[in-house]
Amino acid sequence: MINVMICDDHSFVREGLENIINKLNGCNVVYKAQNGMEAIEFTKNNTPPDILLLDISLPNGFTGYEVAHYFKKHLPTMKMIACSALTDNMALTGMILEGVKGYIGKDAANEDLEMAINMVYNGDYYFKNIVQQDYEQIIKNDKHQGTIISLTNHELKAAKLMASNLAYKQIADQMGISPNTIDNLRATIFHKLNVTTRIEVVLYMVRMGLV
Incomplete structure (x- = not known):
């Protein structure tokens, strides 16, 4: 079972993602955080999830970059996927440098979300529709x-x-x-x-x- 935590300030996004993910084979949402501090506190007091779906634009408290930076340093075993409407180079570059292994748009199809979770969980990267080349070749081709x-x-x-x-x-x-x-x-x-x-x-x- 792949345990997933969602961190997004919009309740309808959290609820929507939870409904989708819980219907995916082998996936389970263990916590929904509305800000970075809630996500951090959850991992301190509970078994950390396998995957964090993290919004880039968190308006209050920690930004998405700061949350990613914290987990990269303190919880490197938890894998992170940016889940955002932002697709500009600066935003994505910052998240990649903070340890994010994938990106999924908030309007992505259910099958793309499932693929992102499974690929990142298994140690791959997922940046479909962001890079022009086959991202698997970019990352894995030695x-x-x-x-x-x-x-x-x-x-x-x-x-x-x-x-x-x-x-x-x-x-x-x-x-x-x-x-x-x-x-x-x-x-x-x-x-x-x-x-x-x-x-x-x-x-x-x-x-x-x-x-």
């Missing part, structure tokens, strides 16, 4: 070890900075290069890693343990 090595030190530095919440102009300023140069550098990194989005670069960096 041949990209050589690809990372093929990056120059300058390119690797830029790739690491891309795996942050810095805008491209800020990356250019930090590296002491022009906006045009960072655009060219980004294109080179995308080409060498065979990716088309910044999120895919982040996934590579996380997989390689470079961020």
Whole structure:
């Protein structure tokens, strides 16, 4: 049985997810938290769940990023899936760097939610419709070890900075290069890693343990 905790500030989202998950084969919702503190307190006083479905935009108290950061540090065995309407690169990059292993939209089909829970529970990642490539290949294909090595030190530095919440102009300023140069550098990194989005670069960096 896969035990799941839901953390979302909207009661209708919590109830809806609970109804769906409890009907899935081998899944059970053990707790519904309306904020990060409730989720943290539950894990302190009860057997931690296997999976946390975590909203990125928690308005009161801890943000989704802070909750993810806490659990990454204090409860690394619990796997986290972001469940949010946000799909921008900055939001997802921040959650990935805080240990989130998957993303599911709040409007996702039931079968996608089931797949996300099962894949993350079994040690995989789930970012369907977020990255352009097959995310399983991005995460699991070991041949990209050589690809990372093929990056120059300058390119690797830029790739690491891309795996942050810095805008491209800020990356250019930090590296002491022009906006045009960072655009060219980004294109080179995308080409060498065979990716088309910044999120895919982040996934590579996380997989390689470079961020």
